[in-house]
Amino acid sequence: MKRFLLGSSGVLALAASMPLVFQNEYFFFAGYVVLQLIVLATAWNILGGYAGYVNFGSGAFFAVGAYTAVALYKAFALPLGLQILAGAAAAGLLGFGVGMLTLRLRGIFFSIATIAVAIVLETVVLNWHYVGGAKGLPTLRPTETPFFASHTVYLFFVMAVIAVIAVGAARYVETSWIGRGLRAIRDNEGAAECSGVPTLKLKLGAATLSGALMGAAGAPYAQYLSFIEPTSAFSLNHAVNALAMPIIGGMGHWIGPVIGAVLLGTVQQVVTVTISSEINVLVVGVLLVVFVVAAPEGILGLFRRFFPRKK
Amino acid sequence: MKIRNLFAAALAALSFAAVAQQPIKIGMSMPQTGALGGGGKAALLALQMWVEDVNAKGGLLGRKLQFIAYDDQTNPALVPGIYTKLLDVDKVDLLIAPYGTNVTAPIMPLVKQRDLLLMGNFSFDVNAQIKHDKWFNNAPWGAGALAWGGPFLDAGQKLGAKTIAIMAADAEFAQNLCTGARAIAKAKGLQFVYDQNYPPNSVDFSSIIRAVRAAKPDLVFICSYPAESAAIVRAVNELGVGPTVQMIGGGMVGLQFAPIMEALGPMLNGFVNYNSWVPEKTMANPAVTEFLKRYSVRAKAEKVDPLGYYLPPFNYAIGQMLEQAVTATKSIDSKVLAAYLHKTEMKTMVGNIRFDTVGEWSTPRVPQAQFRGIKGKDIEQFREAGKQVIIGPAALKTGDIIAPFDKARN
Numbered sequence: 001m002k003r004f005l006l007g008s009s010g011v012l013a014l015a016a017s018m019p020l021v022f023q024n025e026y027f028f029f030a031g032y033v034v035l036q037l038i039v040l041a042t043a044w045n046i047l048g049g050y051a052g053y054v055n056f057g058s059g060a061f062f063a064v065g066a067y068t069a070v071a072l073y074k075a076f077a078l079p080l081g082l083q084i085l086a087g088a089a090a091a092g093l094l095g096f097g098v099g100m101l102t103l104r105l106r107g108i109f110f111s112i113a114t115i116a117v118a119i120v121l122e123t124v125v126l127n128w129h130y131v132g133g134a135k136g137l138p139t140l141r142p143t144e145t146p147f148f149a150s151h152t153v154y155l156f157f158v159m160a161v162i163a164v165i166a167v168g169a170a171r172y173v174e175t176s177w178i179g180r181g182l183r184a185i186r187d188n189e190g191a192a193e194c195s196g197v198p199t200l201k202l203k204l205g206a207a208t209l210s211g212a213l214m215g216a217a218g219a220p221y222a223q224y225l226s227f228i229e230p231t232s233a234f235s236l237n238h239a240v241n242a243l244a245m246p247i248i249g250g251m252g253h254w255i256g257p258v259i260g261a262v263l264l265g266t267v268q269q270v271v272t273v274t275i276s277s278e279i280n281v282l283v284v285g286v287l288l289v290v291f292v293v294a295a296p297e298g299i300l301g302l303f304r305r306f307f308p309r310k311k
Numbered sequence: 312m313k314i315r316n317l318f319a320a321a322l323a324a325l326s327f328a329a330v331a332q333q334p335i336k337i338g339m340s341m342p343q344t345g346a347l348g349g350g351g352k353a354a355l356l357a358l359q360m361w362v363e364d365v366n367a368k369g370g371l372l373g374r375k376l377q378f379i380a381y382d383d384q385t386n387p388a389l390v391p392g393i394y395t396k397l398l399d400v401d402k403v404d405l406l407i408a409p410y411g412t413n414v415t416a417p418i419m420p421l422v423k424q425r426d427l428l429l430m431g432n433f434s435f436d437v438n439a440q441i442k443h444d445k446w447f448n449n450a451p452w453g454a455g456a457l458a459w460g461g462p463f464l465d466a467g468q469k470l471g472a473k474t475i476a477i478m479a480a481d482a483e484f485a486q487n488l489c490t491g492a493r494a495i496a497k498a499k500g501l502q503f504v505y506d507q508n509y510p511p512n513s514v515d516f517s518s519i520i521r522a523v524r525a526a527k528p529d530l531v532f533i534c535s536y537p538a539e540s541a542a543i544v545r546a547v548n549e550l551g552v553g554p555t556v557q558m559i560g561g562g563m564v565g566l567q568f569a570p571i572m573e574a575l576g577p578m579l580n581g582f583v584n585y586n587s588w589v590p591e592k593t594m595a596n597p598a599v600t601e602f603l604k605r606y607s608v609r610a611k612a613e614k615v616d617p618l619g620y621y622l623p624p625f626n627y628a629i630g631q632m633l634e635q636a637v638t639a640t641k642s643i644d645s646k647v648l649a650a651y652l653h654k655t656e657m658k659t660m661v662g663n664i665r666f667d668t669v670g671e672w673s674t675p676r677v678p679q680a681q682f683r684g685i686k687g688k689d690i691e692q693f694r695e696a697g698k699q700v701i702i703g704p705a706a707l708k709t710g711d712i713i714a715p716f717d718k719a720r721n
Contacts, residue, residue: 024399029392123510126481134481134508136413138440141420152395225387226420229413229483231511232387272389273381273396 004171008164015160019149028156032224034265035159036217040238041245041257042166043213046173047206048243049251052186053102057114058214058242060121061091063233065215070131070139070222080158080220087219088212094121095211099204106189122234136229139222155220166213171254173209182206214242241265244288250300259299334377335370335643337362337633338403339432340393340414345385346536347411349568353616354410354432355380356609357623360602361630371637379403383414390417398425404643407629408432408448410622413483419443428645428652430629431670433587433622435487438669445649446670449629451587453675454667456491459585460532462679462703463561464495466583466712470557472529476505478519478543479562485511485534488562492532504528513539516546524553531556537565541575548578557714560584561679567621569690576688581719583681583712588620588661589699591709594678598660599624618693628659678707681719 022028040058047053065087072078072086094117101113126134141151148154173179181202184192193199222228241264249260267283295302339358342351362378370376379401383389390409397403398421406422407430408415415434422429423443431437431448436455438446452458467475475496479489486508496503505526509519520543523531531552535543540563552559560583565571567586572579588594606619616623635657636648657664667673680699685692692698700710713719 026392026395026399029395033388033392123481126510127508134486134511135483136416138416138419138437140441141424143424225391225417227387227413227416229387229416231413231482235386235388237386269392273393 004168008168011164012160015157018156019153025150025152028150028152030269032152032156032159033269034262035156035163036221037241037245037261037265038163038258039159039166039213039217040242041249041261042163042170042254043210043217044242045246045251045254045257046170046182046213047203047210049246049256050174050179050182050186051203051206053106053203053207054111054243055098055114055210056111056239056243057098057118059234059236059238060114060118061094061211061214062218062221062238063125063230064091064094064121064211065218066221066228066233067125067128067131068215069219070137070228073139073222074131074137080223084158084162084216084219088216091215091218092208092212094215095208096204098211099207102200102203102207118234118239122230125230125234132229134230136227137222138227139225141223141226151223155224158220159217162213162216166216167254167258169209169213170257173206174254178202178205240284244284246298248287248291248298250298252297253300256298256300263299332374334375335372335405335637336377336379336401336403337405337407338379338394338397338401339407340381340383340390340397340409342385342409342411342414343382345383347385347414349537349570349616350622351385351410352613353610353619354622354626356613356615357602357606357619357626358407358630360606360609361627361634365630365634371634372641372643383409385411385414387413387417390414391421394418394421398427405633405648406430407633408434410434410626411484412437412487419446422446426645428648430633432626432629435484436671438671442669444653444670445645447632447649447652447666448671449625449632449664451625451661451672451676453673454669454671456487456489457495458491458675458677459488459562460492460495462677463532463558463583463585464492464499464501464530465704466679466702467501467530467558468499470529470712470714472557473502474504474526474528475501475530475532476523476526476528477503477507477532477534478505478523479508479534480511480513480536480539481508482511482536484564485536485562489532489534492534492561496530496532501530509539511536511539514542516543517550520546520550520552524551527553527555529555529557531559532561533559534562535564537568537571540565541571544575544578544582552716554715554717556716558583558712559716566682569616569618569693572618572693573688573690577685579682580685580721581682581713581716583679583702585677586621586680586699587677588624589678589680589701590620590694591678591680591696591699591701591707593701593707593709595696596660596662602627602660617690624661628661628664631659632657632664676704676707679703681710681712683713683719 068087068090069083105113145151145154181197184197245260246257250256341355342348362376366375381393410432412434416437419441428445433450479485505523563584566584610617636651640647640651665673678701680701701707702712
């Protein structure tokens, strides 16, 4: 635990000192996206990786966070910190609702239900004119951000904090009794129930936490983009990335989604400004197929295979 | 002292020569894939042709042009990163916005913050709130959505229409367009007998067309995206929209793109739709004709929209405006160029353009044209005059509307 806290503080100190090394704002734009992917992948892994409930509706949780933040900013001009908390709370509540679905739905039926939730919510937002509806809503960034070189650098640091919290939460879940319970659910829910594992409580907790973290990742989205509209906020790309990155990195350990997100996120950013086409979506797809077939336990599994622990 | 001065002068001359050798970099993102990819590729080709033309003449201010364009996949989330890279890594001198509103909106705060010139590219009202004084949008509809629906509804009123049905995609462009149409229809005292939105990317319109037919409207104003436009035209042809309908169409994106026109062929007959340029005598000019001739050769080789009426002339015109401003001011400074663009009438192949205070065309010009006499699916027929007859605005009109729709179909 001490090592993790030390590591987290190191990561945050590194993020804070980045502006001293990089004067170029592009780095922070690209870095923000990679950090956002870390949060999404880590959050997805809590329910999908540990408990085995595959969520295809990550875009909905992300967008609920984003739109909650936008609505509250428009209504009360709340600062970003409170927007993130509210976004996380709203998406957490949605997560709780999705968790309730697990009472009746398992496997592919649960996954289909999460897609349905995303479509229903997108339709609601499309018709919610207060936040721009289908037309979208421009959101102006503050011209000055105290203590930071620019608002982009500030958003980069905020996302770094959210990423550290998300990874910390995932690590706690994994290493505590909660993680053991979730793994038992994944392996055999009936047997876990019979063995006294509080399955519903754990599933609800995992779905709520997973949703809240995705919502937190979505809350600064409108400020990052200076514009929000439903198609990109609810984009299926969020769901594909959130699912692909833990699979590629390795779902069994909290570091797996982080590795997958850093690797895939960086490749996507590079491909976008080099090969410059939809190839970056193809990259995700091809890597996903390759890893599912050749390395089902992801990069971590490969690592363990080639460098087994000495007993 | 003398030697030092001489050395300094030589150094200055050398550095001036070095700058003169450096190209002027022009950067943009363009949807080359995703929803607007088809139009984006054609628009990009036109801009590349402009860069080649300028470089063939020796460049601007004695410097060649270097064009840097990235694919934003019609994804607004990618745009801030791309434009920051263009500015901070590629160090571009001039910026052009991507085709479309959703992908342009995220750039506006960035250019405002850095006080940079941005040439707009067929986006809609993105500067309405931000009010950046260095934004110049080359889009024929101007500010607000009134210019789009006006000619359609004027023609409808002349036909004695009393009722209207509106169907619109639940998406940004379609909603903006229909907002304008609703306002005009209300002002004209038309009664709304059907006014519904449908989810974007819908493929089956049979139930909607049946509902419209049941409402017995005189006019049907549609605001749709390419795939939906094609599906609506097919549904109308299969089911019919009823004998009461005088005019149908208005704001259907996609019916300007050659692949869709080719695919639909005679099913388009009778539809009235907005456009930016059609080969009618009131819009013809030698510069556009010559450009389209060269464009169609390149388009064939690069497998993009072979007609290129909708976006390419206007994208080439963006280049012409930059060329005129840079040449006249002998500067690539945003402030100097913006001041020139504000006060000067720009001479382009698509006409002379003046910008209003928010950087939109001060005199909008959106022709509404009726498809007529389309036979078979030969794309070449769309190059002839008389296939898309302009029914309004009056200045561009080349024929009267044929109504009702059932009559126009035949």
